[in-house]
Amino acid sequence: MRKLQIFRNFVLSILLVFSSYALPQEPVRIAFMDPLTGAFASIGNSGLKQLQFAADYIYNSKGGILGGRMIEIVPLDNKQSPTESQLQFRRAVSEGIQYIFQGNGSAVANALNDAINRHNRRNPGQEVMQINYSAVDPILTEENCSFWHFRWDAHANMKLNILTDYIAANEDIDSVYIIGQDYSFGQVVSDTSIELLRQKRPDIEIAGSEFHPIGQVKDFTPYVTKIVASGADAVITGNYGADMVSLARSIIDNGLDIPIYTFYAAYDGITATLGADGKNRIRLIHNETSNPIPTEERKEFMRAFKAKNPNNDVTQPRITNALMMIVRAMEEAQSTDPYDVGLALEDMRFTTIGGDEVWMRGEDHQVFQSLHISVHTDEGVEFDADNSGFGLYTEYSVPLEETIVPVNECRMRRPRR
């Protein structure tokens, strides 16, 4: 009997010791939900590597966050499908994950936004936060804005505002052709470009505006034939992934020598495929300067990433920005509850490792930071893309203040606590 008691006490004490150790060591789990298979797998996997690396390099290798907790990244493959995203979201919830990174596809982001809002309404205390690092349909911070959604990329209208300024300043351009994927984002790009160009340069003719099904087009040559026939001087497109490469390749192969203004025409094989043919013809609008890289800290980060992932590049510094700001908010709130973290994120001002100032607006959870237009070239490119010798060189920059757009149609329902 006595023996049994001693044994019981022993077991209990061991359990106690372990539980007291286990508690602070429990990792902070963050899901990364993007296409990891299928037509857009390359962008998804590249983003996953960047998030994983940022978490390991900045935090886990230095003892973690919140006094010793590691960050665990949980990859979830949504196959770029809204339906699959709902399933993966349920899985994340059942595993107790409260933070979800997602970026590719505004249709997916919208579906996830709905699912998260519904879940959070019904399960107070177990809320989930959507960390949108790349879906740029304005509606996510306008009509459909939500307390649980934060966006770390400039939305399409902000980017187009700068891009059309740039195009309008170019006297050689008299007509533009707009081509895009046939869904919410592609349509926003088309509508907004037309509207803004009409205001800024009424003399520019819209030679055509075309939509094609997303991820379905085998060969863009028929579209290019139309662009040539229209006599356009420039092309604007929001295409990404395989749709972007194929479009650019067709334009180049068919000898169409006009500038192409894009959102995403670099990295993940795109830069290598364009190579010398695309030099000085393809431009991108993005945040965080590309070459020359402004700070030694970011250079070091990029070199370390390259050493670990020789076939990938740091394509989206905003993934790192988002992670760092969330961790800062967690540290400030001393909590991993998305509600506390959300409040701490609102109106946070943060300086990135690239030395860029970032502001997360509290009213609609839209991030603001300087925007840049870069060109595809091999000159002055210290950090190339796809190990091709080619990369992006920043030609034109707009400071944070000038990128700010007014809060539009966002009536955020704040959770009561």
Place this chain on the structure above:
Amino acid sequence: MLEVFIFATLNGLVTGLLLFMLASGLTLIFSMMGVLNFAHASFYMLGAYFAYSISLYFGFWTGLIFAPIIVGVLGALVERYGLRRVHQHGHVAELVFTFGLAFLIEEAVQFFWGADTKNYQSPDLLDFPLFTLFGQEFPAYRGFMIGISITIFIGLYYVLTKSRIGIIIQAALTHPHTVSNLGHNVPLIFMGVFGVGTALAGVAGVMAGPVLTTFPGMAVVLGSIVFVIVVIGGLGSLAGAFIASILIGLLQSYAIASDLGMSDLLNLLGIEFSRDHPLTDLWTLTLPQVAPILPFLLLVLVLIFRPTGLMGKREQ
């Protein structure tokens, strides 16, 4: 308008002939073995990736010759050690087998080559415009694609109808037991046909890789359309596959090139809808927008009005 028409025709031909190279192998395999090979487009992808890897060391032309051979051998091995064993369990098992194989190949490609787009370029030798018409260039490489495809079609047709081997294959199609009784090795013929069929898909991959970009999703993008072609052309008919390929290539190309839309149709009928009509998306649809679903529409129509396909001879 004329320039758009001419280039749309040329583009349609290029796409159509490329599709034919895939469809010919698929339809051949089906007519021989009754197997709908779901993994066919995956062999096309393998062709592109093998050629890419070979071209890194030995250049494009070596890739053009050896990549299809490797793919063909792989295909023959799949038939010999996979399909033939599964065959005894019936058609469903075969379908599921090839279906699974397609996923397996896609995963394998991502495993070995990674998920990003590969920088697979057309050879420098063909890096010039074949001709320039109305200010638009027609790349020599596309002309080369047309040439190769037509050569293959003629060669295949000749072998199948005129040569001794073709006659045995044709006989094995309809009377496998008789052919086998006559002393021919029918399983070997099947293996050969499967190998040649996949090698053809490999050729298509080698040639399409530089133009349509080489990435792990390239099989999925083309996979469904190839089945549509085989069904429209008539299962097992080579001539049917040829006609259907060209038809679909041109159909899509013309649809994209046109500027017609629902609004034109409505104008013709004198009907008008306001911008904020709930179905406004439907009234503003344009032909280029729906171009990619036209083949499937054609498939449905063909199945309704001519279930055997355009050239199909299959009796009920």
